[in-house]
Amino acid sequence: MFFFRSIRFRLTLWYLVTLALILLLFSTFIYLTISKRLYAEVDRELLAIAEAVASPTLEPFRRSAPTVLDQILEDFIGPSVANKFVQIADASGKVFSSSTNLQNISLPLDKTSLIISGIGNSTYHTHSNSLRYPIRSITMPIMENGRMVQVVQVGMLLDYTSDILEKLLVIFAVSIPLALIMLWYAGWFLAGRALKPVELITTSARKISAENLGHRLEIINPSDEIGRLAKTFNITLDRLENAFNRTRQFSMDVSHELRTPLTILRGETEVGLRWGGDADELKKILRSNMEEINRMSDIIGDLLELSRAEEGKLVLDPVPVELHELLQDICTKAAPDAREKRIILDLPNAASLHVAGDPARLQQIFLNLIDNAIKYTPCDGKVSLAVDSEPGWAKVSVTDTGPGIPEADLPHIFEQFYRVDKARNRNDGGSGLGLSMVRAFSEAHGGRVEIFSLPGSGCTFTVFLPLSHH
The missing domain is CATH 1.10.287.130 (Signal transduction histidine kinase, dimerisation/phosphotransfer (DHp) domain)
Incomplete structure (x- = not known):
């Protein structure tokens, strides 16, 4: 069951079905084209013979014995007359003369053909008979003074044409199945070659587990x-x-x-x-x-x-918030911790900037940053806050004079429970989630947070928040 559901089998099957349809359409086109050309050649030859028999020079001989018509055929088209027939009838359709090879068969002359001949037009017909092959015939009127006086019918046995078309069908019947068998194997081989990288990917993927997630797939051709x-x-x-x-x-x-x-x-x-x-x-x-x-x-x-x-499920209650006023309230709360270490907490006056945010979440953002700055700034240091703007954004920067953050730690600084100083213990305060919350809450407000630090020169955290149109 898996074999029939495999991509390789389905690709090969679709490939084979497509080519089979193409071969069938092409074979049909070839057959119809050759058949049309063969019948056109027969019709040209019938027309030439009919015109020869209907010519005025042969008018005295048209009522002659059949042998005379045979001689006329032989004189005009050569000795190969065994498969050609001539029949002459009057205007009513009554046959009064025919070639000798029409003794056992006759060329049918129906009323429709007579009516068409009566207006001066010729008709072609293919009809069966007691012989192995059908006969193709032309019915041509002989006109005098605009009136039909006689009808000439010339027939030809389609032995040559039928043999060619039958042989063509035999060739198609034999060659198409053989071609499809070979194409099946070719398609199977090509599908296998095309899907070999998939097998390699499958084999490599099976080696990957929770304990071996470092294993990677080999890429043979990165462009395909x-x-x-x-x-x-x-x-x-x-x-x-x-x-x-x-x-x-x-x-x-x-x-x-x-x-x-x-x-x-x-x-x-x-x-x-x-x-x-x-x-x-x-x-x-x-x-x-x-x-x-x-x-x-x-x-x-x-x-x-x-x-x-x-997960994007944090519930916010956004209202217009004036940033300088919010920072003043936060500095008031953080002032006791700063005084304990004799740290200057500086918040210069700034232009009034409003953002649409949840006051409680914004307070958590800046309180975490200020608390972190005080915690890592040595005694008698300084923590500076600045409010600024750029097109579309409000910026709040918190700068300390602490030891800074090593470059190797900067990519991990916002990870949960990450601590730059591994020697600091949990009794020094904080859950290790403060900066993670700063980034998460800033992004929840449509903003971002950036950090700049040089070891030994302190660091600066900058929070960008979309400006409100308040």
Whole structure:
């Protein structure tokens, strides 16, 4: 069953059917063309004989004995008269003279032919008889003073024409099946050659598994359809491998992020259960547990928000938002953390720019960036905010005087749970999802986020948001 459903079989079958139709049409065309030419040659010869018999010079001999007509035929067309017949009738259709070879057969003369002859026109007919081959005949009127006086009929046995056409049919009947058999094998071979790269792709694809996603298909000819298919498949494998790697890394990061608070919860709970203690000590343990529970809840909540944003299902409530005013509110919230490290939080006055956005999500974007900048800026440093615009876009930049980000880390800076300083632990704050949320929420607003950093010279995050026509 698979054999008949295979592409190779179907290609060969369609190839064979197409060629069979072409051969059939071509053979039919050849047969009809040759048949037409042979009949045209017969008709020309019949017309020449009829005109010779109907000529005025032979008028005295047309009522002669059949042998005389035979002699006339032989005189005009040579000795090959055995397959040619002459018959002469009067205006009423009554035959009064014929060649000797018409003794056992006759040339039919119907009323239609007589009527047509009566107006001076000739007609041709092909009719069967007691002989093996049909007879082709012409019926020609002999006119005197515009009136038909006699009718000449000349017939020819179609032995030569029929033999040629029969042989042609035999040739077609034998050669076409043989040609189709050879074409089947040729088509099968060519289809196999054409589909060989597909077999190689299938063999290579079977070797690919979740543990072997680095394997790629060999591209023999990148310019043909199979090569483009293999190239597209390799691109898909690259995306799949990246997705698998991100999923593995995500699972590891989530496990690591949740293991720490769970370990703390378990340890403190075990201490409380084992050693008891006074009420103040138990309250301290419960407060610590509550902090860890809140931390896990924040991580899970952030993950859900990121998931919705990446799937395009993040619910936004866009309203006109004035950016400078929004940043002032955020700076007010971030000021205590900045004062704790004696960091200058600078927000110069700027032109009023409005964007259509969800205030809560926009606040998360900029609060994450400012919080990140304060966190990585050393004491007595500076975090600068700037609001600017370019055609169609509002730009908000957050620049710090921290250590900067190494070039090798820049492509990964927006990945979930990615940390530039691997030595920093989770107790330093943050879930590792802040910058991922910045990018996701910016894109959800139709914007983007860019980063510029030189190691040792701080870094600048710039958020681009579409300007509102407010």
